Amino acid sequence: MADPRVRQAPRQRILDTAYELFSRNGIRAVGVDRIVAESSVAKMTLYRHFPSKAELALAFLDLREQRWTRDWLQREVHRAASTPRDRLLAVFDVLDTWFRRPDYEGCSFINTLLETGPSDPLHEAAAQHLAVITDFIEDLARQTGAEDPKNMAVQLQILMMGAIISAGRGDLEAARRGRAAGELILDQGAPPG
Amino acid sequence: MADPRVRQAPRQRILDTAYELFSRNGIRAVGVDRIVAESSVAKMTLYRHFPSKAELALAFLDLREQRWTRDWLQREVHRAASTPRDRLLAVFDVLDTWFRRPDYEGCSFINTLLETGPSDPLHEAAAQHLAVITDFIEDLARQTGAEDPKNMAVQLQILMMGAIISAGRGDLEAARRGRAAGELILDQGAPPG
């Protein structure tokens, strides 16, 4: 359909299409045939680049980390504030704009975690990608001089994930509620003195 | 297999089996054939009692509300504490014992909410069942004399849902972390004076 000169390489087209479909509909709900059709690629081409749908899904999660976690969440948080504490709160401001997008699609890591069993490699991968976010939060928490940065990070991430679910059921104020609770956690875990 | 005299009525056997399979594996992952096989029922018998798998899933969510929300969560919370504030905190203690069960299966309402699209009747039903829990929390929050019981309830539920996700990735301390944050919310939202 597109000009062959600007047409992306097949592998990238597959990944882009898989990204769009998987992030918006979940992995299980999207068949390989649909990815093949919407990326205008032969089925054999997909299986030449990815040995199985599960491997494609793992590649999707990696891409999600790059685009969502790093290029979007972390970047926006760093742009929005400069002190560690403000950045921890900015996380919820960034989530707020996300939740209000009409095409809010939810967190692929949570979705994948829940739609796979504990023995599934995808389950482990999703948990790992969530842990990367934990580390990001923990790093900021440590910079605030918090007493227990790890615990504070997981607490804040519990708020983040809970807000993501709440937004998924239509709560447009989820991020603001999360931010208010996050402030309390930050105040309480602040360094003594 | 069982003695015919103690054998339950087919409809109940189907629902019991669906409850076990759906709550443990999710709705999409469980086929009608498996429910039929494990409940020792003819396929036509299932479709005589439930016009479709979706209707069976709706009945499952209703049953989940009865068994999980009412008969377990609300009952345990009322048994564990007597004042509204203590009961709000007891929610997290009850969750704590749940998370530590080796066969912890997660929240079917959240799972269903995430594995269905916004237009799916199951999505709406799951949201409704979550709202019942919101009302339960809000009622307790109102009894504490909180300034904004609705907002406090949703905040606490965000903590609950976030803890449920965190437990799903292996965080055994999720409920304790949630409780600590919940205390801060309760203190901050307490009635003035």
Place this chain on the structure above:
DNA sequence: TGGGAGGCATACAGGTCAGTCTCGTTGACT
């Protein structure tokens, strides 16, 4: 100017899905 790899299209295999149909049996109520 070949040759080989990569890509496209299509058909196919083998399984599972939801849902329907048929038929034989059982059990309760008249």
Place this chain on the structure above:
DNA sequence: AGTCAACGAGACTGACCTGTATGCCTCCCA
């Protein structure tokens, strides 16, 4: 005793699933 509805068993339909095989074309590079 006879009737009828519910049930069990299993075959079947058509759709969809992941993954494979085949054949043709095109482009790049030696």
